Amino acid sequence: MTSYSPTDLYFPDSDGQPMADNTEQFNWIVLIKENLEILFADDPNVFVAGDLPWYPVKSQTVRGVAPDALVAFGRPKGRRGSYKQWEENNIPIQVVFEILSPSNTETEMAKKFEFYQRYGVEEYYLYDPDRAHLKGWIRQGLQLVEIQQMNGWISPRLGVRFELTAQDLTLYRPDGERFLSPVELRRRAEQERLRAEQERLRAEQERLRAEQERQRADRLAAYLRSMGIDPDQIPDESP
Incomplete structure (x- = not known):
């Protein structure tokens, strides 16, 4: 029988809410989370997650929040049911x-x-896919200050560039590669496999x-020797 401590009831690993309300929202969450995972795959001290409850303080009066996607620098990768900040060297999600x-x-x-501003988030991005509307904030002291021009903005922490049109948002990695959906990633991997093959x-x-050329040369040399001719003594007439 599994036992639980009283604190488990105060800091559950689920907020009881669905990850997404529709396919568009879900696709965007997956796109951002998975591409951030790929971007920081080789850094063992960058933790990326999606829809993970974050408890910044060990208090029954502070309810956690589950961001759609989050990045914590300075924390190791690994399985978590929630992000309890007091168990994470007190490093907030940035x-x-x-x-x-x-x-x-x-x-x-x-x-x-207000939660993100109070508990130390450095960069906060809010996207409405139905209106192709993007807003962002960056920390200045104790405040999250709105970024006035998001089109072309480069995240200081991630190095990710945001390109916004009237119809859509595109995110680019620091190397210039755009964020790809799982289907696009699979197709690219298949293309790379075919190219390698x-x-x-x-x-x-x-x-x-x-x-074949070596075997032909060996047969010719053997024939010449059978005729009493040393193939190594034949002058090279190539220009």
Whole structure:
């Protein structure tokens, strides 16, 4: 039988809410979270998660919040049921993404903003896919200050660039590669596999041609020796 301490009831690993209200919101959450995972895959001290409850203080009066996507620098990768900050060397989550859905209310989002501002978020990005509307805030002292120009903005923490049009948002990695959906990532991986296979086949064909040339040269040398001619003494007439 599994036992629980009293504090488990105060800091549950689920906020009881669905990860997303519709496919568009879900797709954006997955796109951002998975591409951030890929971006920091080689850094063992960058933790990325999606829809994970964050408890900044060990207090029964402070309810946690589960950002749609989050990044914590200075914390190791690994499984977590929630982000209990007092168990994470008291390092707050530095970057947060929220994707709006029709069910989100202004009051709800205002409370989230106050939470992120109070508990140390350095960069907060809020995207409404239905209106292709992006807002961002960056910490200045104790305040999260709105970024006036988000089109072309580069995240100081992530190095990610935001490109916004009237129809859509595109995110780019520091190397210039855009964020790709899981389907696009699978297609790219398949293309890379096919290219690698083609290169392997070309290399094998070259090896076989070289081997055939060597065998022909060996047969010619053997024939010349059978005629009493030393092939090594034949002058090279190539220009």
